[in-house]
Amino acid sequence: MKRIIVCLKQAVDVSQLKVDPATRHLITASAPKKISDFDKNALEEAIRIKEKIGEAEVCTVTVSSEDAKAVLREALAIGADKAYFVNDTGFQDVDTSGTACILAESIKKIGAFDLVVCGESSLDSFSGLVGSRLAELLNVPQITSVRKLSMEGDVVIAERTLEDAYETVKARMPALITVTREINQPRIPSLMMIMRASKKEIVTWTAADLNLPKEKIDAKIEVVEVVAPKTERKKIMITGENVAEIAEKLAKALVQEGVVGR
Amino acid sequence: MSESKGVWVFSENYDLTLELLGKGWEIADKLQTELVAVFAGYDVQEKADEMVRYGADKVYLIDNPALESFQAEAYLSVLHDLAANYKPEIMLIGSTRNGKPLAARLATRLKTGCTPDCRRLSVDENGRLIGERITYGGNAVAKIASRTKPQIATVPARAFGKPEPQDRNGQVIKLDVKIEEPKTEIVETKPLETSGVKIEEAEVIISCGRGLEKKDDKALLEELGKVLGGQVGCSRPLAEDRKWFTEWVGLSGHKVKPKLYVACGISGVIQHVAGIRDAKTIVAINKDPEAPIFEVADYGVVGDLYEILPALTEALKKHLQ
Ligand SMILES: Cc1cc2nc3c(=O)[nH]c(=O)nc-3n(C[C@H](O)[C@H](O)[C@H](O)COP(=O)(O)OP(=O)(O)OC[C@H]3O[C@@H](n4cnc5c(N)ncnc54)[C@H](O)[C@@H]3O)c2cc1C
Ligand SMILES: Nc1ncnc2c1ncn2[C@@H]1O[C@H](COP(=O)(O)O)[C@@H](O)[C@H]1O
Numbered sequence: 396m397k398r399i400i401v402c403l404k405q406a407v408d409v410s411q412l413k414v415d416p417a418t419r420h421l422i423t424a425s426a427p428k429k430i431s432d433f434d435k436n437a438l439e440e441a442i443r444i445k446e447k448i449g450e451a452e453v454c455t456v457t458v459s460s461e462d463a464k465a466v467l468r469e470a471l472a473i474g475a476d477k478a479y480f481v482n483d484t485g486f487q488d489v490d491t492s493g494t495a496c497i498l499a500e501s502i503k504k505i506g507a508f509d510l511v512v513c514g515e516s517s518l519d520s521f522s523g524l525v526g527s528r529l530a531e532l533l534n535v536p537q538i539t540s541v542r543k544l545s546m547e548g549d550v551v552i553a554e555r556t557l558e559d560a561y562e563t564v565k566a567r568m569p570a571l572i573t574v575t576r577e578i579n580q581p582r583i584p585s586l587m588m589i590m591r592a593s594k595k596e597i598v599t600w601t602a603a604d605l606n607l608p609k610e611k612i613d614a615k616i617e618v619v620e621v622v623a624p625k626t627e628r629k630k631i632m633i634t635g636e637n638v639a640e641i642a643e644k645l646a647k648a649l650v651q652e653g654v655v656g657r
Numbered sequence: 658m659s660e661s662k663g664v665w666v667f668s669e670n671y672d673l674t675l676e677l678l679g680k681g682w683e684i685a686d687k688l689q690t691e692l693v694a695v696f697a698g699y700d701v702q703e704k705a706d707e708m709v710r711y712g713a714d715k716v717y718l719i720d721n722p723a724l725e726s727f728q729a730e731a732y733l734s735v736l737h738d739l740a741a742n743y744k745p746e747i748m749l750i751g752s753t754r755n756g757k758p759l760a761a762r763l764a765t766r767l768k769t770g771c772t773p774d775c776r777r778l779s780v781d782e783n784g785r786l787i788g789e790r791i792t793y794g795g796n797a798v799a800k801i802a803s804r805t806k807p808q809i810a811t812v813p814a815r816a817f818g819k820p821e822p823q824d825r826n827g828q829v830i831k832l833d834v835k836i837e838e839p840k841t842e843i844v845e846t847k848p849l850e851t852s853g854v855k856i857e858e859a860e861v862i863i864s865c866g867r868g869l870e871k872k873d874d875k876a877l878l879e880e881l882g883k884v885l886g887g888q889v890g891c892s893r894p895l896a897e898d899r900k901w902f903t904e905w906v907g908l909s910g911h912k913v914k915p916k917l918y919v920a921c922g923i924s925g926v927i928q929h930v931a932g933i934r935d936a937k938t939i940v941a942i943n944k945d946p947e948a949p950i951f952e953v954a955d956y957g958v959v960g961d962l963y964e965i966l967p968a969l970t971e972a973l974k975k976h977l978q
Contacts, residue, residue, distance in 0.1 A: 409794030409927060421797050491761075492770060519793055521908070522773045527761035536840035537729070539758045552844070557754045558670075558814075563845040573758075576909075577897060615770030619787060619800040624934055629955040641958055642968035645940065646976050648956055654917040654938045655861070655885050656977045 397451040397509040399441040402498055402529070403470055403478075405463040406431035406518040414623040421623060430466050433514025435473075436574050439581040440544055441512050442474040448546065452476050454505060458497045460486040464597070471592035472584035478595070479505060483602040486612070491520075493612035495528035500605040502533065510551065511571040515540055526573040536566035542577045661746040661806045664688065666713075667695040667736060668751025669727045669759075670814065671704060675711050677749045677812060679820035680778055682712040684747065687780045691715060693745065697735045699725035702829070709827030711820055716829045717743075723836045726843070727755050729762075734837035737766050745807045747786050749778070752811035760811045770803040772810045776912065786810060795908050795931025813912070815857040850903060854888055861887025861917045862936075864906055866929075867894050868922015868943065868962055872901045877963070878921065881970045884977065885917070892923050907932035921962040925950025942966070 408427045415422055430438075438455065445451040455470045456479045457463050467478040481501050489497065502508060511533070513526035530537030542561070543554035551570050555562045556577065584592070602612075633648070635641040649655045664685040666677035678694060685692040694713040696705050698720065705716045719735050740748065740763070750760040752774050764771035772788035779787045785802045788810040792799045803809070856862060863878040863885075878889045890913070896905040906913055908928040914935035921942045923929060930953050933939060941954035942965045951957040958965055 407793065409796055412793055412796045414796065421793060423793075490770065492765065492768075495765065516909075521792060521794065523757055524761040524764075524771055524773055527758040528765045531762040531765040537758065537762075538841060540754045555754070557849070560849050561847045562843060563847075564841045565844050566841040615764075615768075615803065615805045616772060617802045617804055619802050621792065621797050621799045623796060624798050626934075626953050628939060628953055630951065630957065631955065632951070632957045632959070634959075638960065638964045638968045639972075641960065642965065642972040645956055645958060645969055646972035649917065649938070649940070649973070650976050652917075652938050652955075655973060 397448065398505075398507065399444060399451055399453050399510045399512060400502055400505065400508050401434065401438045401441045401453065401455045401470075401475065402511065402513045402525070403434045403438060403455040403457050403466070404431040404514070404517045405429070405457060405459050405461070405466040406520075409519055419622040419625070421621065428461075428463070428466065429518075430469060431514055431518040433516060433518070433574065433576060435581040436576055436578050437512040437514050438470060438473055438475060439579045440574055441510075442582075443579065444510075444544070444546060445474075454479060456481065456498060456501050456505070458486060458489075458494055458501070460484050467597050468592060469584070471595040471597075472589040473582060474584075474588070476595065478597045480597055480599045481601075481605070482599055485602050488614050489612050490614040490616050491522055491524040491528055492615045495525050495532055496611045497602075497605065497607065498525070498529050499532035500607055501600065502529075504600070504605060507569075509549070509568045511535070511569075513571065513573045515573045515575050523573075526571060530571040533569075533571065535569045535571050537571045537573070538564050538566055539573045541572045541574050544572065544574075544578065661744045663691045663693050663743070663745045664747045664749070665693045665695055665740070665745040665807075666749045667697075668753065668756055669697075669732065670751050670753055670756070672819070673751035673753065673756075673812075673814050674708065675819045676815070676817045677751060678708065678712040680812065680817045681749055682820065684778065684780055684786065685714075688746070688784060690746065693717060695719075695736060695739060697721075697724045697732055705829045707822070709829065710822040710825065712823075712825075714827050716827065718829055718831050719834055720831060721836060728839040728843075729755070729759060729841065730837040730839045733759055733762050733766070735834050736763050738834040739832070740767060740807060748807045748809045750809065750811045752813040757811050760809055764809045767807065767809075769805040769807055769809060772801045772803065775810045775812050776816045778810060778812070791908065791931050795927040815855070816912075856888055856890055856904065856906070856911050857913055859888040859913065859915050861885045861919075862890045862906070862913055862915045863887055863919045863921065864890035864892065864923060865895065865921045865962070866892035866923030869895065872899070874963075875901070877966045881919070881966060881973070884970055884973050887915070887917070892929050920950055920954070921966060923950055924948050925953060
């Protein structure tokens with residue numbers, strides 16, 4: 396039986412983030428959380444593989460310093476067989492290097508695997524580093540930015556999106572892939588699936604359950620500042636009696652700005 | 658730590674390498690250290706010489722048939738071997754779809770940090786590299802420093818301009834390193850049909866979103882584009898879902914910096930706005946007076962793009978005659 400592991404991040408729902416207008420700091424503590432968008436595609440792809448080849452186990456792994464049970468339950472409802480929750484308040488300041496180490500140690504503890512699927516980037520940090528760092532730590536081939544995937548025996552065949560080409564790549568499993576949003580349309584769990592998921596297992600580990608000496612997860616970067624960018628826009632609404640008048644006013648304004656014509 | 662020296666640049670994309678050399682020059686100058694280009698390829702001596710004219714004090718050239726096309730593990734082993742030996746202080750790596758995973762794996766092998774997709778780079782009072790990147794889906798800009806060396810940052814294409822070539826001296830040093838066998842096999846490469854025009858370089862961009870009803874209605878935007886000497890762009894759903902375009906503007910697409918950006922039938926979701934922050938003037942045309950795009954626009958028109966666009970094209974034609 397094949398084992399497919401999906402790295403599933405609980406991310407801040409960036410569409411619901413608020414900014415403190417005085418400091419331009421983000422108010423992240425109270426912001427709602429959800430499964431990072433690309434990771435939903437990763438999970439969907441893993442489930443589709445399972446449906447195609449029949450015998451497979453889909454596991455999710457989530458690393459977080461906070462509670463993430465709701466997100467794990469959702470993943471199980473969507474179709475994961477088992478969810479691993481690696482939860483420790485000590486993970487608060489980990490960066491991509493630390494996160495990849497924790498994921499690598501967790502995956503080693505889960506046991507032998509055929510495929511690890513990550514999102515290309517996470518919704519909130521959008522760094523796009525964790526998947527590649529993890530592939531390096533697991534010492535397996537990696538295929539990034541995948542938009543199509545298939546399996547033949549112990550070989551994965553994937554089509555990647557590059558800047559100016561699509562590239563088809565083969566690798567022997569175990570391997571790691573990162574997926575783009577193009578790859579599929581994630582399913583929405585039905586009530587039945589949600590109910591069935593309540594019987595599935597969530598395994599919880601802390602740092603102490605893993606081989607994680609502190610220096611392994613020490614942050615290699617320092618976040619100096621995070622602020623909302625200044626938007627100094629004029630916000631002038633152009634109105635008028637009719638379309639022609641509006642168009643004329645707008646055209647004049649653009650000429651005055653010096654942004655049209657030579 | 659103090660033994661680390663030099664600013665290194667690498668990209669498998671030659672144009673991007675030149676852009677990195679331009680920015681790297683500034684940083685190396687501030688730190689009073691050397692600027693090094695790492696060049697992995699096959700039969701590329703001529704281009705290596707050219708890198709000196711674009712600012713490299715040294716070019717480490719690894720000329721090997723195994724490096725003719727990009728192979729992740731091969732390139733990774735070259736960069737790792739050189740960096741482990743010569744200990745650069747800073748490495749700037751081109752943030753392409755191949756370059757970014759390469760940087761991430763290199764940083765992992767070198768047990769160091771990596772700041773991805775830096776759109777600004779500077780050196781602070783302690784001589785640390787500070788990378789600025791968009792984060793939280795475009796809601797914020799983060800300034801990040803590395804605690805470990807080399808300090809690695811990845812830089813997207815066209816974030817920085819290309820420097821002017823000069824007559825100057827530098828060394829091209831040929832090196833031999835052990836090249837790792839690729840773990841993946843490239844079976845096929847299909848060139849992507851792109852419009853060919855580089856939207857990041859456009860002075861005027863007329864963009865449409867899901868407010869556009871049919872593919873053919875692009876003509877409305879093209880008309881205005883013709884009058885203003887501009888190009889047509891779009892939000893992601895028009896490219897990814899509807900496939901009317903191949904590229905889009907925004908966080909996961911192109912970051913643009915035109916003089917004028919006209920957003921037609923685009924709601925102004927944060928991921929789209931993240932791509933247009935550097936526009937000088939933004940115009941928004943949207944039916945919905947509550948659309949968030951009006952919060953980030955200089956000029957807003959509440960109305961139907963199918964009526965406003967043709968009228969605006971006519972009005973501007975008159976003004977520009
Ligand atoms: C991780 C991630 C990355 C993303 N990256 C990007 C990105 O890089 N770029 C991007 O664009 N999106 C990106 N998105 C998607 C983004 O969240 C939005 O879904 C998308 O930008 C919405 O596109 P839209 O404004 O065209 O469509 P909608 O939000 O549906 O807006 C359509 C607008 O058109 C208006 N309208 C309709 N008819 C008319 C008319 N006749 N005249 C005038 N106005 C009309 C409506 O009032 C509405 O405001 C990303 C999403 C995620 C999760
Ligand atoms: N805390 C986490 N827990 C589980 N998976 C993660 C975590 N952080 C990142 N990942 C995985 O790594 C991918 C890239 O994340 P990032 O490097 O943060 O953009 C995500 O899409 C996930 O698949």
